[in-house]
Amino acid sequence: xxxEVVIGLEIHAQLATQSKIFSGAAIAYxxxxxxxxxxxxxxxxxxxxxxxxxxxxxxxxxxxxxGCEIGQRSxxxxxxxxxxxxxxxxxxxxxxxxxxxxxxxxxxLEDGSIKIVGITRAHLExxxxxxxxxDFAGLTGIxxxxxxxxxxxxxxxxxxxxxxxxxxYMRKIHAxxxxxxxxxxxxxEGSFRCDANVSVRPKGQHAFGTRAEIKNLNSFRYIERAIxxxxxxxxxxxxxxxxxxxxxxxxxPDKHETRSMRSKEEAFDYRYFPDPDLLPVVxxxxxxxxxxxxxxxxxxxxxxxxxxxxxxxxxxxxxLTGSRELASYFETVVQASGGEAKLAANWxxxxxxxxxxxxxxxxxxxxxxxxxxxxxxxxxxxNTISGKIxxxxxxxxWAGEGDADTIIAAKxxxxxxxxxxxxxxxxxxxxxxxxxxxxxxxxxxxxxGYLVGQIMKASQGKxxxxxxxxxxxxKL
Numbered sequence: 001x002x003x004e005v006v007i008g009l010e011i012h013a014q015l016a017t018q019s020k021i022f023s024g025a026a027i028a029y030x031x032x033x034x035x036x037x038x039x040x041x042x043x044x045x046x047x048x049x050x051x052x053x054x055x056x057x058x059x060x061x062x063x064x065x066x067g068c069e070i071g072q073r074s075x076x077x078x079x080x081x082x083x084x085x086x087x088x089x090x091x092x093x094x095x096x097x098x099x100x101x102x103x104x105x106x107x108x109l110e111d112g113s114i115k116i117v118g119i120t121r122a123h124l125e126x127x128x129x130x131x132x133x134x135d136f137a138g139l140t141g142i143x144x145x146x147x148x149x150x151x152x153x154x155x156x157x158x159x160x161x162x163x164x165x166x167x168x169y170m171r172k173i174h175a176x177x178x179x180x181x182x183x184x185x186x187x188x189e190g191s192f193r194c195d196a197n198v199s200v201r202p203k204g205q206h207a208f209g210t211r212a213e214i215k216n217l218n219s220f221r222y223i224e225r226a227i228x229x230x231x232x233x234x235x236x237x238x239x240x241x242x243x244x245x246x247x248x249x250x251x252x253p254d255k256h257e258t259r260s261m262r263s264k265e266e267a268f269d270y271r272y273f274p275d276p277d278l279l280p281v282v283x284x285x286x287x288x289x290x291x292x293x294x295x296x297x298x299x300x301x302x303x304x305x306x307x308x309x310x311x312x313x314x315x316x317x318x319x320l321t322g323s324r325e326l327a328s329y330f331e332t333v334v335q336a337s338g339g340e341a342k343l344a345a346n347w348x349x350x351x352x353x354x355x356x357x358x359x360x361x362x363x364x365x366x367x368x369x370x371x372x373x374x375x376x377x378x379x380x381x382x383n384t385i386s387g388k389i390x391x392x393x394x395x396x397x398w399a400g401e402g403d404a405d406t407i408i409a410a411k412x413x414x415x416x417x418x419x420x421x422x423x424x425x426x427x428x429x430x431x432x433x434x435x436x437x438x439x440x441x442x443x444x445x446x447x448x449g450y451l452v453g454q455i456m457k458a459s460q461g462k463x464x465x466x467x468x469x470x471x472x473x474x475k476l
């Protein structure tokens with residue numbers, strides 16, 4: 001039987017506010033357990049929540065950037081369930097009237113095609129605390145630092161039909177929230193994570209199959225692997241004569257499997273009702289327009305501009321606009337190098353990103369600043385160094401040996417443009433390569449490349465390649 005996969009994602013983006021959504025407690029990552037939980041977060045008797053206006057502004061900013069409906073009257077509700085890291089016995093969330101309503105997002109697939117994924121809603125809510133098991137033999141430790149941290153839960157329509165589509169959608173949201181500066185996107189710290197709702201159905205069937213929810217996926221690789229495993233599991237169960245149970249599952253990356261966590265609750269299980277301690281949130285048109293005025297250039301518009309203004313290919317522009325930080329780095333290199341966009345794109349996408357990936361560094365930790373890379377590019381353009389020598393210079397800059405001019409001077413890497421010096425090397429190479437010279441004259445033009453290589457090797461890469469080619473052809 002042919003099966004169709006149906007996927008919807010619930011993405012939790014931790015908002016980059018200075019304090020929690022209903023209290024003034026800090027939300028800095030990595031603090032000692034239970035040092036950033038105040039009386040409101042602990043749900044102590046007599047305390048009242050006060051809504052963080054910055055969280056509202058950030059939610060509206062997301063809604064405007066995605067073309068979603070803005071709920072000008074939204075309501076906070078109590079989602080009731082009992083778990084050790086939920087001190088109040090309920091979570092403050094939104095149910096019937098969320099702050100952000102329906103919208104859609106375009107994603108680009110691997111084959112270059114465009115797909116529209118619907119956004120059902122994006123609502124504000126508080127995070128729960130964290131249960132810690134590994135450090136306590138037979139016991140569980142409760143850290144309530146995260147309790148009350150503001151989240152924007154972005155719920156998609158079940159429009160994705162493969163794990164790769166789900167990853168493409170999540171990457172798009174990930175880039176967008178960072179562009180908007182409403183979330184730092186740090187998946188290792190849990191400030192950007194998702195739950196995946198996965199089901200399968202026979203191809204051609206309109207009704208959805210029974211779904212399983214895979215909780216707390218915090219890397220793009222794990223999302224793809226978890227969804228693919230879950231799809232295979234469900235197909236095996238159905239084809240083996242079994243039925244899929246609606247449940248919540250966890251993904252174990254070490255064993256590469258999902259396992260049952262609990263039966264999946266329905267909305268009525270949570271007994272939602274409006275929180276009596278919080279008034280409805282009423283957003284005026286003036287507030288929306290003030291937020292709209294703060295919207296930055298968004299990724300799609302920036303990509304298009306990079307292609308038009310800098311003459312970049314679509315894939316280059318897509319990489320460079322993948323994050324706001326990288327796009328800014330690239331434009332700084334272009335500006336500081338005197339407008340060398342093509343060279344800047346090549347060096348940023350290949351050498352810089354390659355070095356970051358190899359060493360497991362973030363762009364903010366790069367030893368080579370945009371200004372340093374721009375200076376090196378200027379030295380390629382003015383023929384101080386060749387492109388090949390530039391790789392040595394970049395490696396030295398990466399190792400912390402200084403800027404391009406310092407390294408070129410210290411290592412004697414300045415490109416040789418002395419015609420007499422180059423001609424002498426060419427004569428020596430030609431004298432030592434009679435067979436290759438004869439082959440070239442007999443019509444084997446690829447021998448030119450061999451001879452150029454020998455000349456560059458003899459000059460230790462310092463001879464100007466353009467001059468080498470020109471003088472070599474004259475002598476041949």
